[in-house]
Amino acid sequence: MRPIESVKGELLACTFCAFCRRSCPVYRATLWEGESPRGRVAQGYGLLMDELEPTDEFYDSILNCSLCGLCEDACPPKIRVVDVVLAARRHLAQAGAKPPERVAHLLRASLEGKILIPRAEVVYLPGREGEDALNILRALGVRVEPASAPPLSPLMIAGSPEFEDRLAELSKALKAAGARRVITSDPDELWALRERLKDVEVLHASQVIPLDGVTGALESEAAYLPSCRLRRLGVSAADDIIRSILNVKKELECAGSEDGWLRDDALSRIVRERVEAADDTVIVCASAEHARTLKQAGAEAMSIWEAIKPVS
Ligand code: SF4
Ligand code: SF4
Structure with missing residues (x-):
C-alpha cells in the first residue's frame, strides 16, 4: 500500500471549510494556501490521485509544517492533519524526493551517529535536547546512565524509509544492554519511540521528577x-x-x-x-x-x- 493511502479516509472527510487556517502558525506566517492545513489535505488528495509529482520542492513545502496539531483542534470533523502530513512525507521520501539542506543535515546525523548503549536498567537518550535534564535527574538521585546515540525522531518526522532500520538497531542495542526503561527530555524522541520500542518503557524526563x-x-x-x-x-x-x-x-x-x-x-x-x-x-x-x-x-x-x- 502506498503511504498516502493510509490516510485516505482523512483526505475524503475534509469539507474544505477553512476553519483550520487561522489556527496554523505556518499559514499565519506565509499566508500561502498551499501551506495551510487545508492545503496540506488537498495536496495529500493530489498524491492519492496521482495528480501531483513527488518533486523536491513539494517535499520542502510539506516539511514546512511543525506538526503542532493546532489545526486539528479547530477542525469540525477532526481531520488528523498531522497524520496526513506524515503520510505525505513518507510518500514523497519513498518516491525519491530529496529534502532541503536544513532537514538533510538532521537526517545525516540520525543515520550516521553510532548507537552505544551502556549496560544499565535505565538509560538516558539525549535526542536533540542535550543533557541538562540528565544533570537534574542525577542531582535528584535518579539512577540513570547516558547513552551515546543520535536522535531518531528526525527520520520519523521526515518520513524517511530508513527510520524502521535505525529503530530496530536501537531496540536491539537496548535489549543487549538489559535496559528496561528509557528517559529522554526530547518531546519528539518520546513521540518517535514510546509506542514503537517493544519491552522498554519510554518516559519524558519530567515524568520521573517528584514535584x-x-x-x-x-x-x-x-x-x-x-x-x-x-x-x-x-x-x-x-x-x-x-x-x-x-x-x-x-x-x-x-x-x-x-x-x-x-x-x-x-x-x-x-x-x-x-x-x-x-x-x-x-x-x-x-x-x-x-x-x-x-x-x-x-x-x-x-x-x-x-x-x-x-x-x-
Ligand atoms: S482540515 Fe478540517 S477545518 Fe480544515 S478545511 Fe478540512 S474540514 Fe475544514
Ligand atoms: S500541524 Fe502543520 S498544518 Fe496543522 S496547524 Fe500545525 S503547522 Fe499548521
Missing part, C-alpha cells in the same frame, strides 16, 4: 511556552512542574517540531510573534530546542531544565 524535589531557579515572572507534542502524548508533568514552582504570568501558544524543520521565513515570524506575546518576560520552554531557537533570535529564554533546580 516536591525541585524548586524554581528563576526569581522573576515568566512566560511559559509548553510543548504541544507532550500535550498530545498526554504528558502533563512538565506543565505541572512549571505551573507549581514558577511565577507564570502568561502561557504562549504551544509549539511543535519547528527548530530545523521550518523555513527561516516562517520560523522567524513565529519567533517574533512569540517574543511580542511574552511582553519582555523571560520565556521558559518545555523544550530545550525551543529555548535555543529563541536565544539565537536574541530573546531572553531558558529551558525548563535551566529554570528548575533540586531542593537543597
Whole structure:
C-alpha cells in the first residue's frame, strides 16, 4: 500500500471549510494556501490521485509544517492533519524526493551517529535536547546512565524509509544492554519511540521528577511556552512542574517540531510573534530546542531544565 493511502479516509472527510487556517502558525506566517492545513489535505488528495509529482520542492513545502496539531483542534470533523502530513512525507521520501539542506543535515546525523548503549536498567537518550535534564535527574538521585546515540525522531518526522532500520538497531542495542526503561527530555524522541520500542518503557524526563524535589531557579515572572507534542502524548508533568514552582504570568501558544524543520521565513515570524506575546518576560520552554531557537533570535529564554533546580 502506498503511504498516502493510509490516510485516505482523512483526505475524503475534509469539507474544505477553512476553519483550520487561522489556527496554523505556518499559514499565519506565509499566508500561502498551499501551506495551510487545508492545503496540506488537498495536496495529500493530489498524491492519492496521482495528480501531483513527488518533486523536491513539494517535499520542502510539506516539511514546512511543525506538526503542532493546532489545526486539528479547530477542525469540525477532526481531520488528523498531522497524520496526513506524515503520510505525505513518507510518500514523497519513498518516491525519491530529496529534502532541503536544513532537514538533510538532521537526517545525516540520525543515520550516521553510532548507537552505544551502556549496560544499565535505565538509560538516558539525549535526542536533540542535550543533557541538562540528565544533570537534574542525577542531582535528584535518579539512577540513570547516558547513552551515546543520535536522535531518531528526525527520520520519523521526515518520513524517511530508513527510520524502521535505525529503530530496530536501537531496540536491539537496548535489549543487549538489559535496559528496561528509557528517559529522554526530547518531546519528539518520546513521540518517535514510546509506542514503537517493544519491552522498554519510554518516559519524558519530567515524568520521573517528584514535584516536591525541585524548586524554581528563576526569581522573576515568566512566560511559559509548553510543548504541544507532550500535550498530545498526554504528558502533563512538565506543565505541572512549571505551573507549581514558577511565577507564570502568561502561557504562549504551544509549539511543535519547528527548530530545523521550518523555513527561516516562517520560523522567524513565529519567533517574533512569540517574543511580542511574552511582553519582555523571560520565556521558559518545555523544550530545550525551543529555548535555543529563541536565544539565537536574541530573546531572553531558558529551558525548563535551566529554570528548575533540586531542593537543597
Ligand atoms: S482540515 Fe478540517 S477545518 Fe480544515 S478545511 Fe478540512 S474540514 Fe475544514
Ligand atoms: S500541524 Fe500545525 S503547522 Fe502543520 S498544518 Fe496543522 S496547524 Fe499548521
